[in-house]
Amino acid sequence: MSTESRTPPAPAPVPSPAPDAEDGAATELVRVEDLTVGFGRGRRRVEAVRGVSFTVRRGEIVAVVGESGSGKSVTARTLVGLAGDGADVRAATLAFDGADLRRLDARRLRALRGRRIGFVLQDALGSLDPLRKVGAEVAEPLREHRTVPPAQVRDEVERLLDAAGVPDPRTRAAQYPHQLSGGLRQRALIASALAARPDLLIADEPTTALDATVQQQILRLLRARAREGTAVLLISHDLGVVGELADRIHVMKDGRFVEEGPAARILTAPRHPYTRALVAAVPGEEIRAAPAPGPELLRADGLVKRYRLPGRPGLTAVDGVSLTVRAGETLGVVGESGSGKTTVGRILMDLVAPDEGRVVFDGRTWGERTRAERRAARRRVQMIHQYPLGSFDPRYTARQLIEEPLRAARVPRAERADRVAELLGHVGLDPGVLDRRARDLSGGQRQRLAIARALAPRPDVVVCDEPVSALDASVQAQVLDVLAGVQERLGVAYVFISHDLGVVRRLSHRVAVMKDGRIVEEGTAEEIFHTPRHPYTTALLAAVPQPRRAARKRL
Amino acid sequence: MTRPRIGLWLGLAVLAVLAAMAAFPGLFTGVDPDAANVNALLRPPGGGHWLGTDQNGRDLYARIVYGARPSLLIGAGAVALALVGGTLVGVAAAQLGRVADQIISRLLDVVLSVPGLLLVFLVVAVLGPGSSTATIGLAVVSLPGFARVARAEVISLRGRAYVEAAYGFGWSRPQVVLRHVLPNALGPVLALATVSLGAMIVASSSLSFVGLGPRPPTAEWGAMLAGSREFLALAWWPAAFPGAAITLAVLAITTVGRHLQRTVDGSTV
Incomplete structure (x- = not known):
């Protein structure tokens, strides 16, 4: 099979009695049949994976989609012998490039892991050695497996970092993991996983922690590698990401594949009820109709907030932000991490005082009120956090x-x-x-x-700061429905802060797009999503995974 | 998991016995600890006297039993005073603004920079020797430690989302501190209290040893050690048994205290 062909292969009947064609057998890299992984013994035995079968061919991107606890990560880890202590792995076949993985000893497995199988984990900080510079981390597989001559290692490291979307790779290579942002760390990890040019790349939630534009970059990189012949096993909870990238999708629930098939078919005609729920939970293209404009409730005029940093020029987190929230409506505030949107939310709530500008709530600024009035008024502006556990007294x-x-x-x-x-x-x-x-x-x-x-x-207003970002897709949809229902019944206004345009679109009547502490564009949801004017808004919109649109194109 | 458990249970058992001795010494011995007997000076252990007698012919076992109360009470009282005072000072430093924090923290540094024993001597010298002054002196010395832990805890809790949320419900600052900050800050402070209890008991014995604790003839372990010193060449038991009592008490308290501390640390992470 030629690697440039991106037509999804026919759905393999599973368990398949025989490879569907000779060329299929020739390019098949991974074959797993009836894999079961259990933990514990006797009555306390828990089966994380229950009889799963799949294959991955060279140049193919196969995705396993499921929510947390579905067994998808364990499946991926088992392939590289990292199922964990006490894991009981059983399978009819567990083969990588024709070799039985279960027969390999620890040393051979380790050789396989670095050289032929690259592994990217979600938690980049935990996977990188904190005492080693990023460049050394990426260089290790190069030296270890002698992929390039020693003299060229440095150049190759920079090239790899650059390809993974790390800006200014020379500087970054000389830094330690903690000096990099989460997104950069993730990209460095991907560069190190790809360094040895592995035949198979296993990526476990590679983009979950990343902003939409960076996510796009990583997905493009993975796609390019697949085109060059690398097989990719992609593990994700996000059908949006997966749908855009994968050739075939396996939907996993409670340790089993409930549905499998070509990505386009899964996304456009899901058969299993669980898959249907997942597909329905992918943010769609519908927009909420704006309610009749209510009276002005909360207004911010020219907010500025600067933070002093030790030994560096100060950071202007919020730089002249003005916005208005009307009773009963949702104002979406969109921007990537570090754009200042959380700080704006905190200023609106009177948790942080702005350096310049003012917030007018119900006709008066926070500062104008007496202490008792201020406390009473605060009750009418509530907040929902991204990690609710932290906002609860333990x-x-x-x-x-x-x-x-x-x-x-x-x-x-x-x-x-x-x-x-x-x-x-x-x-x-x-x-x-x-x-x-x-x-x-x-x-x-x-x-x-x-x-x-x-x-x-x-309250009259609830500031929701990334309220669903930490949740699985189907739970996300439920929580968004709860928020929408509450708004319709109680008429509460929301300031809905999120980096996720898909989520913002579901709930917002008006949207403000933030970048580097400023609002670059503001308008009704209709205007922002259908006729964006600012290039940054256009870029953000382009970065939102559109699995259904993509699937339609492919069909 | 089994070894530390045994240590914990042994420690708890020793503490229970010591507490019972301090509360009801009469249950453990019928002998008067202060009754001198010139016919039975420095008798070795055995016979009518389990642990022998001291230089005045007093029964050592009875004196150790009756000594539990003053010996433990000074340490415990000092820790209790330091705990309450230190927490208040620490919360004040963390909550009353930057200037107050600077003043309080520097004052604590001053207290910490003076050697502890010297400071206790100073307090006792000013107030006159005795059980209550010894307690106060020791409390003054250990207060800064508690204040620092409490301050650090409160500062780390101050920015927590649940504390901010409480302000959002319209509570005033004292209400938020009482409802959320203080209860959650108390764990590490209490753990420190159990750990420093052992050190305080040793310190109170040292004070008695140099004659700055309870006045004689009160049976007190440190004072008993001091009295035995001149006769050490003749008899080991008047020194060994009170010393063993101090060691055992401190070991038990420290073991239990460390366990508590681990539990608290584990639960807050």
């Missing part, structure tokens, strides 16, 4: 958490139970969670709890 149960704002507002004890029940109803939480602590709840439950608590003081 000693409190769910009930105490929801009741706290009611106590603070001196709601009589008799009334509190009714209010708590009502709040739980709004966010769709079962009263059974009330006596549990937040750390014992799932991510989705925690965020619902955070929403219920934010609604408890009957």
Whole structure:
């Protein structure tokens, strides 16, 4: 099979009794049949992977999609002998390029890992040696496997970093991992995984922590490598990312593949109900109709916030931001990490004082109010965090958490139970969670709890700072639905801060696009998404994965 | 996991016995600890006297039992005072603004820069020797440690999202500190208290040893050690048993304290 052909191969019947064609057999790099991975013994045995079969050919990108805990990472790790301590791996076939992986000893596996199989993990900081410069990290596989002559290692390192989208690779190679941003670290890790020109690249959530534009860059790099003949096994929870890149997709749930097939087919005609739910959860192209413009509620005029940094020129996090929030509407604030959007949210809430400019809430600025008035007014502006667990006192149960704002507002004890029940109803939480602590709840439950608590003081505005970024796709969709439903019923306004345009689009009536502390474009959701004027907005929009559109093109 | 567990249980058992001795010494011996007997000076262990007698013919076992209360109470009292005072000072430093923090922190540095024992001597010399002055002196010396831990804890909690959220509910600053900051800061401070209890008991014995603790003839382990010193060539037991009592108490407290500290550290991460 020629490697430049990007037509997705026919769906392999699995377990397939025989390779579908001779050329298929010739280019087949990985063959896994009936793989089961269990942990623990006897009654405590848990099976993370239950009878999974798949193949990966040279030049092909195969994706395994599933939510956290579905067993997708364990599947990938098993291939490189890193399933973990106490893992019990059973399979009918577990072959890499014709060799049985289970027969290889630790030394041979290690050789295979660096030289022929590259492995990229989600947690880049944990995977890079903190005491070694980035360049040395990337150079290691080059020296170890003598990919290039020693004299050329330095140039090759720079070339690899450059190809992985690391700007100014010479400077970056001389830095330590902690001096790099998360996105740069991830790119350095990818460069090091690709250094030895592996036949197979296993990428476990390679872009999850990255901004949309960087994500695009990484995906392009992976695609280019596949075109050159590298086989890619992509592990992700994000059907959006996967749909754009993969030739074939396996959808994994509870340790099994519930559906598998060509990417275009999975995305346009999913058969299994779970796949359908996942596809439905991918942000679509619909836009919320703007409500009748309500009265102005919250207004920011010319906000400026500077931070002093030790030994460096100061950082202007927010540079002249003005915006307006009207009652009952959602203002989306979009921007990449470091664009100042979180700082704006904190200034709006009176958690941070701006260096210049002012915030007018309900007709008066924060500073104009007396201390008591300010406290009372703060209740009407609530917040939902990206990581709700951090916003909950660890000693409190769910009930105490929801009741706290009611106590603070001196709601009589008799009334509190009714209010708590009502709040739980709004966010769709079962009263059974009330006596549990937040750390014992799932991510989705925690965020619902955070929403219920934010609604408890009957706020006019809720600032939502990346409220769904830490959640799995289908849970994301549920939480967004909760937010939309609450808004329709209670008429609360949202300031919805996110780096994820797809998510912002689902909830926002108006959108402000931030870059480097400024708002570069502002308008109705319709205007921003359909007729963007600023080049940065256009670039952001282009970077949003459009799996369905891509799938349609491919069909 | 099994070895540290055994240590923990042994430590707890020793602490329970010591606490019982301090509370109800009469349950452990019927002998009067202060009754001198000129006919039984420096008797070796055995016979009518389990642990022998001291230079005044007093029963060593009874004196160790009755000595538990003053010996442990000074240390415990000093730790309690330092804990409460140190936490207040630390919270004040962390909450009252940069100027207050600078002043308080530098004052704490001054106290910490003076050798501890010297400072205790100073306090006791000014207030006059005795149990309560020894307690106060020791509390003054160990207060800065507690204040520093409390201050650091409060500062690290100050920026937590849940503390910010509490301001958002309209609580005032004292309310937020009482409801969220203090309860969550207390774990490490309490762990420090259990660990320093051992050191305080040794320190209080040292004070008694140099005659700055409870007045004689009160049975106190450090004072008993001091009294035995001149007769060490003749009899080892009047020195060995009070010394063993101090060692055992400190070992037990430290073992339990370390365990508590590990538990707290593990749960806050």
